[in-house]
Structure formats: structure tokens, C-alpha cells
Amino acid sequence: MRKSIQFIGLVLALQGVSGTIDHLVGQPFFGVVLNFFNRFVVANVAFLEGREIYANLILAALGLIMMVAAERAPSS
Numbered sequence: 001m002r003k004s005i006q007f008i009g010l011v012l013a014l015q016g017v018s019g020t021i022d023h024l025v026g027q028p029f030f031g032v033v034l035n036f037f038n039r040f041v042v043a044n045v046a047f048l049e050g051r052e053i054y055a056n057l058i059l060a061a062l063g064l065i066m067m068v069a070a071e072r073a074p075s076s
Contacts, residue, residue, distance in 0.1 A: 002070050009066030012037075016060025023052050 019038030037059055042048045048055045 002073060002075065005070035006067050009063045009070060011063070012066065013060045013063030016056045016058070016063060019056035020053055020060065023056065 015034055015037045018034035019042070022035050022038055038052070038056060042052050042055050
């Protein structure tokens with residue numbers, strides 16, 4: 001279970017960083033895979049309009065928090 005939470009956290013962190021890079025300078029590769037959150041969630045939520053970079057940075061932070069929390073959780 002710990003490894004799966006760490007993997008999900010890694011994917012979220014990569015998507016957040018990738019979405020931020022995409023908004024700042026554009027991303028030529030892995031766009032469909034790494035920018036899923038950026039292209040489908042952020043683009044369709046009206047509240048996030050104009051706050052795309054913040055949303056992606058929060059997603060990256062959430063991914064890092066998940067990885068750290070999974071590492072610190074006691075093993076069962």
C-alpha cells in the first residue's frame with residue numbers, strides 16, 4: 001500500500017510541475033501524459049481560470065506531501 005501511495009504522489013508531483021512548466025514556457029514532449037490535470041481539470045473548472053499556475057503548484061505540493069506521508073507511515 002505504501003508503494004502505491006508513493007507512486008500516486010510521484011505522478012501528482014510530476015503532473016503539477018509539468019503543468020507549471022507548460023504554462024510558463026510550453027512543453028514539447030509527454031504533453032498528454034504529464035498534462036492531464038492541466039488540460040482536462042484546470043481547463044474545465046471556472047474557479048481556476050487565471051490561477052492555472054497556482055493550481056499546478058498546489059498539485060505538485062500535494063504529491064510531495066503524499067510521498068512524505070507514505071514514507072513516514074508505520075508499516076503494517
